[in-house]
Amino acid sequence: MRYSTSGVADTPGRPFDLEVWRSTVARTVVPLEIEELGDVTFQGRLSRTVVEDVSLFEMVATPHMVRRTPDLIADDEPRFYKLSLQLAGSMVLEQDGRTAELRPGDLAIYDTHRPYTLAFPEANQAMVIMFPHELVDLPRDEVARVTATCFPSDAGLARVINPFFVELGRNMDQLAGPHATRLVHSGLDLLVTMLSQELHRRLGPVANPARSLAREVREYILDHLGDLDLTPASLARAHFISTRHLYTIFSAEGQTVSAWIRSRRLERIRRDLGDPLFADRPVSWVAGRWGLSDAAHFSRLFKAEFGESPTSYRERILGARRGRAAEIPQQSPPR
Template sequence: MLNETVFRTEDLDGADRFDFWCERIGRTHAPLDLYSPHAADYQARQRVLGLGAVHVWPTTHQALRFRRTPKLIRQSDPEQFHIGIPLRGTNHISSGDVRAVCGSYEIQVFDSSRAFQVYSAAEGDELFSGVGIEIPKALLHVPQEKMDLLFARGMSGREGFGALLVQFLTQLISDTSSYLPSDGPRLGTIVVDLLSALFAHTLDADRALPPETRSRCLVLRIREYVQRNLHDPGLTPTTIAAAHHISISYLHRLFQGEHETVAAWIRSQRLERARRDLADPALSSATIHSIAARWGFTRATDFTRAFRAAYGLPPRDYRQHALRHPVPLPLSTQRQ
């Protein structure tokens, strides 16, 4: 599992909760002045995932105002950006004459060297929830003077690189059990690449990105495109290259550093989706052929042959076993 710490105010006495929360936020981000109308018995939860020099922290809390003042900046400045992504609730942001309101799935940038105030809250009695990212300024491949233009500028987390970032983060925080601590820096590099690509695209500064960052981000875009189009039997390296305005030879070069070729990866993803559907009791009335066709296999014999090679059993036998015994098959019969 990744390096992770968890904090919950419910583990503390009511009178101590808000003070400990203030200390916790100050250590995670930077010293802040915090206020909440619920301070007498504050409800908050936070996880912090260490991804090398990058930290990702999903959080849930009651309404909160936090201020980064000139005095606090003089006292301590970690020289980092904080990326805020509300998932439920709204951030009301102000700094000098700048005012902005950013809602759910809008990505915002805060600078530890800049004074600002944010009020975070959800509607009614709901708790605000979101994901924060702490990243050293030196890691981003965008000039500092351009980064200043992003303050209080909400960027969509529902399309483009913003959607890729949110999708990656939500998948990561939902289940970290399959990762080792040594995976942290690699995952941190993905976060840096996606943030750099999002900011550069927003600022029309794509040329500022190093070639390796552009290549890694293109691979992520291609992977996301494939996941959305696995149902299409016409999904091939040729159509993928055309959709991304690159040559087939360049597409194959991009995947040279990956574990599988493009075609092999498409097939493995289709097989895994089909395997999950075959094991799903809610789909027990669906025919094997319909499930195979749903994931782009038009020929039953091709699907059966590929499934047996991947999982050690033909689809019908696998389904019978999975529905009768809701426990995983031995690893020897599962795709590694």
Template sequence: MSAETSEAELGDAGGPQYTTAGLPASRRRAYWREALSNTFGSVDMKVPDEVEHGSIRTSLVGSLQAVTVEGDPHRAQRTRKLIAGSGNDEYVVVKVLSRGTVRVEQDARETCMSAGQLFVYDMARPVQLTVPERFHTKSLALPRRALGLSESDLHRLTATPLGDRSPLGRLVTPFLSHLVDTAGSYRPQTGESVARHAVDLIQTLAEEHLGFDLQDTPNAARMTLLRIQAHIGEHLADRELTPEVIARRHHMSVRSLHKLFELEGLTVSRWIQQRRLEQCRRALSGHQARGRTIAAIAHHWGFASAAHFSRSFKAAYGLSPAEWRNAALHAPQENTR
């Protein structure tokens, strides 16, 4: 994907940022067409005669490029001729459609995607995307080889919704959406680690779609762990959430559950406590916390003892819950991350 920055600014994440805001109407169409082409490489872009609004934010997370696009209808076509003359055909694009619809045509398939769906297209082969209305998308571009798929398997994967009816898909789609939102905010080592996990998730989702036996893949344990962590996240407020309960709900022994969490370097209970502390920290940072006691917030997120919560909170963040809330009232943006 191209890194040209004609009439673009560099954002906090270091990637080119484009917006039509502030441009006269006579210049917006040409600017928006060039912005889309610069971002997505050698693509023939067709946009309406009148463009009202468009914005593009790009950033890196590890070796992956994250792109958020919001704008007006357009059509993007990548032909064999354009592919032959470009140097960015070694990528696939994984895209989450946040708003609007898009018709994707690749590998003899034509599919209309709707908001909330995730799909993949391959930059190495002809593709066309038609967006008939205002839209919002979040994309990750990653090397084709990262998915570890044969050419025939990759052909079967493109231009089709992935995981929209599976538990794994319902886990992966919001994760990737949030990753694009936060790309560029990670320290280099953290970004590389997050990017590897993202690729593992995409690869496993692709294997599930293709009908592979996930129990035979190297990522099986990681995927099981992620499913359990998602379950924990949905039940953090349940004070009865114990390793025994979690293991029973996932049809495994407590010993197997603990062994899975060795991948995180934490015990199950410690991982639950950290997630609960994070939720309490966010609650204490919000304006809605002014009308709630600290004990009520701790109780809501599964802490049975206010004293235990206060000790754990200060050990994790260096401030007592009251000190954190007071600091948040004066500098809320610094404490809500």
């Protein structure tokens, strides 16, 4: 697939000046320092689509510089990753001691909870997807190894995955229908697959046996989340290690094995509750599909994790999707 190297698409709506752009980005993305580059007066257009807790942005702007400084990062704020797909022009991303230069069709990931810099030296167009850390089935320290890494459109899995995101950006109207949740999560699953491949390429099984074992255990958990007997003891037996060693592996990553299993199960259940494919299935069936067969216990866990009952969540998400299916709301700049 070929991409434009200079043609920036014209998007509808009045362009934002720098002041409005700063306030809009701070309100809908995260607080950032933003400055013009060169002698060009800043102009930009921004559209946003929200699918549950995932935000998708299409951004078109003149040259500018973006900085996420330590002073702008609060310890208690939600933690997000951002996937940036360059559609026209170029971008230079810096984070975690690495620099990635993106050309049209390339993508990279970065973490809003750590400082980063984005430089757009020319007129540019990009799609940015912002999503919570919890939607990525990889430890944060491993994702930190591949931030500010360019995944070029003509190499490896990116030849398959990048075009998916390109087409998603060109067909944002498809995110107004009832199947938006499944579509977005399918894209994130593809991204995690690409990140996992890159981590395996860099680290390999020999570089750090303990880390390799931890990765193997996590993959086993994900493949067996629906098993009722998935416990630390069964995991240890399956990998011929002691439960004490299993606990040590996960404690090094800042989370117990039981907590990781629980969080992955709850995230899968939440995804299915918002999926029209399972709309006619009882909530208890969805929970049991992912290994939580005690309905009362599951309901307490879900509410503690997401702040509402599973039934209320399902009604809210599916109802909102049905309500938006006929029309995509247009966003206007703040007055």
